[in-house]
Amino acid sequence: MPRCELDHLVIAAGTLEAGVSYVEERLGVRVPEGGKHPLMGTHNCLMQLGRGAFLEIIAIDSDAPEPQRPRWFNLDDTRVQARIAERPRLHTWVVRTDGIAKAVTASPISPGQVEEGRRGDRVWNITISKNGTMPEDGLFPTLIEWPDFVGPAAGMADLGCRFETLKISHNAPEKLTAALAAIGAEHLAQVDQASENNAAGLLADIQSPNGLVTLD
Numbered sequence: 001m002p003r004c005e006l007d008h009l010v011i012a013a014g015t016l017e018a019g020v021s022y023v024e025e026r027l028g029v030r031v032p033e034g035g036k037h038p039l040m041g042t043h044n045c046l047m048q049l050g051r052g053a054f055l056e057i058i059a060i061d062s063d064a065p066e067p068q069r070p071r072w073f074n075l076d077d078t079r080v081q082a083r084i085a086e087r088p089r090l091h092t093w094v095v096r097t098d099g100i101a102k103a104v105t106a107s108p109i110s111p112g113q114v115e116e117g118r119r120g121d122r123v124w125n126i127t128i129s130k131n132g133t134m135p136e137d138g139l140f141p142t143l144i145e146w147p148d149f150v151g152p153a154a155g156m157a158d159l160g161c162r163f164e165t166l167k168i169s170h171n172a173p174e175k176l177t178a179a180l181a182a183i184g185a186e187h188l189a190q191v192d193q194a195s196e197n198n199a200a201g202l203l204a205d206i207q208s209p210n211g212l213v214t215l216d
Helices: 016-027 078-086 102-105 171-181
Strands: 004-010 032-035 044-051 053-060 090-097 113-119 122-128 141-147 162-170 190-194 201-208 211-215
Touching: 004 016, 004 162, 004 190, 016 044, 016 053, 016 211, 032 113, 078 090, 090 201, 102 113, 102 122, 102 141, 162 171, 171 190
Parallel strands: 004 053, 090 141, 162 190
Antiparallel strands: 004 090, 032 044, 044 053, 044 162, 113 122, 122 141, 162 201, 201 211
């Protein structure tokens, strides 16, 4: 079975500045600029979270040409745009694997097709659906494969924030847990039953200059 580790958490925002301000208010740090994704018409800001993981704040790049395909992370969906216009959200998570093709084949939940990503001299493989949607509305992770199983986190700003726990509320937790186990990722998140008082979604506990903070 391929190795799997948390690669990064994704905060989606209506604008990058809104996302940066949200994280600064919650965690007490200002996340620096990352880069642009010309193929997807998005841009991001990035920082380390320890243990090889990182935080990505992502938004549609209004200065970029309209992409020739749906943007990743379902950012073209009008419902998603309305939610992140209200405030930035912990939108989904990305799992690093050393066997992305095997993980895709083994998963009972389709994570999408494997595509090559590229920015500068960095190349990776990532799962993306043709229509831009996310598996289980982002509760099941996007899969990514970096050369030699080493992601880019070590080269990002270390602002003193550390990932602690990812909690997922799901309407069918047994289904999600089984799918995570099938790809070797069941140890990466706590999965609970969604309910009227515990809506389906993601919660991430982060140690920060503001103490232990839960991002949602």
